[in-house]
């Protein structure tokens with residue numbers, strides 16, 4: 001009886017939200033333990049909680065310097081939180097079930113489908129196992145490449161591979177934390193490191209379904225079979241890389257007369273490429289981006305808001321949302337009622353989701369900017385652009401900053417935590433958690449036209 | 454042959470845009486004429502053009518002090534431009550046809566329907582004549598009330614009624630221009646003037662269809678018949694006044710510890726009420742609003758973006774767009790696919806329009822803010838909030854300012870002109886002007902689901 005009541009209240013969407021909340025609290029307590037901190041340092045629970053939310057949501061905003069504050073135990077806990085948040089609580093959960101050789105029943109399948117925001121049902125369990133193996137493989141390869149390359153920079157082999165492993169994990173999960181004390185700024189002249197990092201960021205942000213399809217595509221070539229990529233993969237890959245190019249060009253355009261004026265062409269190129277890649281969710285840095293001018297910072301905020309692919313470690317409104325928005329405006333202007341792309345039609349429900357995600361995201365973002373500007377009314381260290389930037393960074397789970405997050409008041413930090421949480425859970429799952437269960441309208445009202453715009 | 458080609462290219466939407474462009478150029482030249490300006494003053498064509506765009510789009514942004522610069526002839530031309538822009542080029546055109554006792558054919562009916570963004574076909578001509586009579590009556594009554602009340606303030610009867618007439622016109626057309634030299638600041642302690650002005654603003658901004666329905670409702674009471682208000686009227690009136698209340702409360706909330714701290718309760722009340730009303734499209738002022746704090750200015754920008762009713766003299770995304778956005782998010786969160794309000798269902802096409810208007814508006818607004826922040830890179834007198842505020846003010850055709858518009862560079866002023874123009878024409882008409890004529894898709898693609906958000 002009670003079990004049935006719980007089953008009715010705990011929809012898959014609510015279970016996901018509960019799982020995120022539970023992991024955030026567990027990791028906050030682990031980070032708060034003295035053993036996680038260096039000697040002589042004592043974090044408040046608020047600082048530990050903020051770090052846990054930031055890690056589980058793979059955002060990377062910090063209220064302290066990780067390399068100075070956390071002990072090795074603390075860093076490992078942080079890395080675990082990033083892994084759990086990045087690759088997905090539900091994916092990990094499934095893997096544990098698989099390890100225990102228990103059969104996955106329908107309700108759990110549904111859960112994974114919801115968390116990864118996928119629609120195709122078949123092969124879901126296989127897909128989840130595939131995702132985890134793929135993620136761990138990519139992270140290991142990244143760690144080995146970076147670690148080996150780092151041998152020239154660090155005194156001990158241990159330190160080189162430690163830095164390499166954390167860097168690879170941070171880049172692939174797009175979490176943006178660092179244990180160098182200054183992100184990738186030490187490697188500003190090392191383009192090899194930057195190319196490896198950008199590749200890892202892409203791998204994490206392009207979305208797991210895309211990685212799986214690429215794997216299947218490679219297999220189909222070996223077997224000399226034809227392979228059709230899904231509409232999702234086509235739309236998200238095109239949008240992701242188109243915006244990566246536009247992003248790099250835009251940054252260069254706004255800065256070529258200013259910060260870039262004295263730099264060589266390859267410095268300009270790599271700053272633009274790295275920042276365009278990192279703004280879309282990773283939040284890693286090769287420079288102090290607060291030197292950028294106002295338009296560049298606004299443009300970076302825009303890139304942070306768009307974000308990465310759905311079903312990836314990245315956040316934001318997501319590439320498909322942005323793409324469907326553009327395609328809808330285009331087809332509307334051309335007087336067409338259906339939205340077409342790559343020889344396929346967008347499903348009406350997906351158009352509605354696009355609308356809901358976009359408007360809800362922008363509305364919440366605005367309310368957050370308004371609230372933080374109210375909380376920071378007397379703070380002389382925080383300007384409007386700082387507020388817009390950190391809010392976009394938190395909600396887009398990016399983690400780039402132009403002023404230290406510790407400059408903000410506790411009220412603002414709580415607001416940022418809420419944004420990171422909703423940003424990671426995703427708008428669709430967040431809104432779907434409102435309803436108790438699938439409800440259908442059994443009665444219809446007459447339709448009446450009104451005037452819009 | 455050529456006529457048929459022109460007919461094919463000149464869709465109703467393009468004719469409306471052409472009519473606005475033609476009136477803007479005519480009024481810009483009239484304002485530019487020496488006779489329109491006071492002795493010793495010589496406006497550049499850019500200044501005259503900006504004023505014409507601002508007047509025809511009933512925005513009210515100015516690059517000079519109207520009372521000091523324009524002669525009586527100039528003021529009359531400006532008032533005419535406001536009247537033409539406010540009550541609608543097409544409405545006025547229809548009226549001329551009516552005066553000439555020429556029959557209105559179907560194509561012209563279509564035109565009016567499009568300009569007023571109305572769907573019901575019947576009684577359109579009657580409606581247009583009604584609108585014009587109603588508008589002129591309201592303006593005349595307003596002018597008489599304000600003018601008579603002003604007799605205590607001004608030396609001559611002529612000056613009192615001149616100020617009263619211009620004030621009433623400016624308030625009803627929500628255009629926001631003034632010939633006092635400082636808007637309604639001289640009447641900051643005269644709550645009677647402010648109540649009259651707020652009522653006139655409401656009358657202009659609530660939308661002509663609502664006014665007509667109220668008229669019909671009053672008639673039906675006399676005849677003791679029952680009357681049903683349209684869904685449009687219910688949605689727009691509710692949203693308009695709900696936001697008016699929220700606006701006044703929000704302004705008070707952000708300011709009660711700051712600018713309001715030393716003021717009496719009735720000063721606080723009237724500043725909040727007046728600014729909530731004026732931000733939604735009118736752009737008139739009883740105070741220098743630049744003394745407001747950052748959150749209040751952001752909140753006012755939000756109110757300017759929402760704006761007034763469709764088919765009114767006001768701009769913005771419009772009340773119905775905002776309402777349908779909220780209702781769609783709500784029904785999505787509750788797991789319902791249809792959007793219901795007041796016992797009626799919102800038409801799917803109206804939902805799509807809401808989405809297009811909202812996303813296009815926000816995207817253009819963002820691009821404009823980005824461009825102006827780039828143009829003003831070296832301008833020490835302009836901050837980010839000034840840019841956000843003036844951009845929202847121009848696109849929402851509101852006209853409130855916190856820094857003089859003349860502080861902005863020519864490039865920025867051109868950007869503002871484009872915003873005012875699109876803002877007045879309206880997103881739907883603007884986008885519909887892209888297509889040559891009604892096109893239908895004769896072939897259908899298969900639908901494929903993708904992942905959103």
Ligand SMILES: [K+]
Pocket residue numbers: 058059060174175176281282283397398399
């Ligand atoms: K991140």
Ligand SMILES: [K+]
Pocket residue numbers: 511512513627628629734735736850851852
């Ligand atoms: K106005």
